[in-house]
Amino acid sequence: MLEFISDYGLFLTKALTVLIVVWIVISLLFSLSRKTREGDHFEVTHLNKKYKSMADTLFLSLLPKKEFKKIRKQSNKQARKERKKPSSEAGKRIFVLNFLGNIKATAVRHLRKEITAILAVATSRDEVVVCLENTGGMVHEHGFAASQLLRIKQKNIPLTVAIDKVAASGGYMMACVADKIIAAPFAVVGSIGVLAQIPNFNRMLDKHGVDFELMKAGELKRTLTMFGKNTNEDREHFNKQLEDTHALFKEFVQDQRPGLDIDAVSTGEHWLASRALDLKLVDTLITSDDYLLQASDSAEIYEVTYMMPKTLSERIAATVHASTEKIFFSWWQKAQDFRFLA
Numbered sequence: 001m002l003e004f005i006s007d008y009g010l011f012l013t014k015a016l017t018v019l020i021v022v023w024i025v026i027s028l029l030f031s032l033s034r035k036t037r038e039g040d041h042f043e044v045t046h047l048n049k050k051y052k053s054m055a056d057t058l059f060l061s062l063l064p065k066k067e068f069k070k071i072r073k074q075s076n077k078q079a080r081k082e083r084k085k086p087s088s089e090a091g092k093r094i095f096v097l098n099f100l101g102n103i104k105a106t107a108v109r110h111l112r113k114e115i116t117a118i119l120a121v122a123t124s125r126d127e128v129v130v131c132l133e134n135t136g137g138m139v140h141e142h143g144f145a146a147s148q149l150l151r152i153k154q155k156n157i158p159l160t161v162a163i164d165k166v167a168a169s170g171g172y173m174m175a176c177v178a179d180k181i182i183a184a185p186f187a188v189v190g191s192i193g194v195l196a197q198i199p200n201f202n203r204m205l206d207k208h209g210v211d212f213e214l215m216k217a218g219e220l221k222r223t224l225t226m227f228g229k230n231t232n233e234d235r236e237h238f239n240k241q242l243e244d245t246h247a248l249f250k251e252f253v254q255d256q257r258p259g260l261d262i263d264a265v266s267t268g269e270h271w272l273a274s275r276a277l278d279l280k281l282v283d284t285l286i287t288s289d290d291y292l293l294q295a296s297d298s299a300e301i302y303e304v305t306y307m308m309p310k311t312l313s314e315r316i317a318a319t320v321h322a323s324t325e326k327i328f329f330s331w332w333q334k335a336q337d338f339r340f341l342a
Helices: 001-032 047-062 065-082 107-119 140-153 170-175 202-207 233-255 288-295 313-339
Strands: 040-047 092-100 129-134 159-170 179-183 188-190 270-272 301-309
Touching: 001 040, 040 179, 047 301, 065 159, 092 107, 092 288, 107 140, 107 301, 129 140, 129 170, 129 288, 140 233, 159 170, 159 288, 170 188, 170 233, 233 301
Parallel strands: 092 129, 092 301, 129 159, 159 179, 159 188
Antiparallel strands: 040 301, 188 270
């Protein structure tokens, strides 16, 4: 009996695996068949209209129709009045960018295009708000991203960075460029430090009789290595490189925010924004939603997004990931449901 149950369980596992693979393949083919390859383009969303549409939807549900029509008529009249103003009397504009970081700061390829477009039309009367979420990563990649934000300041256009969740390490390197940093109370900021972790497999290779040869021209062309035997001199030089990078990081942050006690905040620690406010790592505690909603009373707000077509491999990876995630969470939900059966 036990053998039968074991064999049956093995059969079900195999059948389930086949069904999952078939499902992923079908989903992939269906997804690819629907998608057409679009060229690079910008998407611009007028957030004032978006906020108004959201409010109208709620008002329509809450107010009597006559009162709703009266309010909407007044609002439309005011909007027409604003549109008739000459361009010389045009009010402030806010351009909103979104930056979702990763270890290689790959979103910078979109950011540089978005900033170039904005600089072609923005003036010193306007403002750029960057909604930043970034835990840091490679130094040179995030340094380049910070340099893109510096372009805005060099044109004397006010720059605000909004941190709703996290801007740490390389993320804070970007954030500190801003004229003003706003953050949600429990957002994570700081981590002004440099980290390197390198595994070494030399003893394992030596145990199995595998030789590793490293040829170099130049004494310091390569210091620490993953497969060779590292010396104290190698470690000392590598540590000097880390310390030098940290020093440059500190100098950069200090230049952007001269009011900071740089020695107190550059220990590599991170803080919640409520504490970081006292350390002057952020300027105001407010979410990006509230900041933009308040600003919409006196400024026209435009969210700018540069769209690039995904390569075939990216589209395949995204489709497989979405299908796998959907299956996993479906099983997880069913497992949770079974836990509470009587």
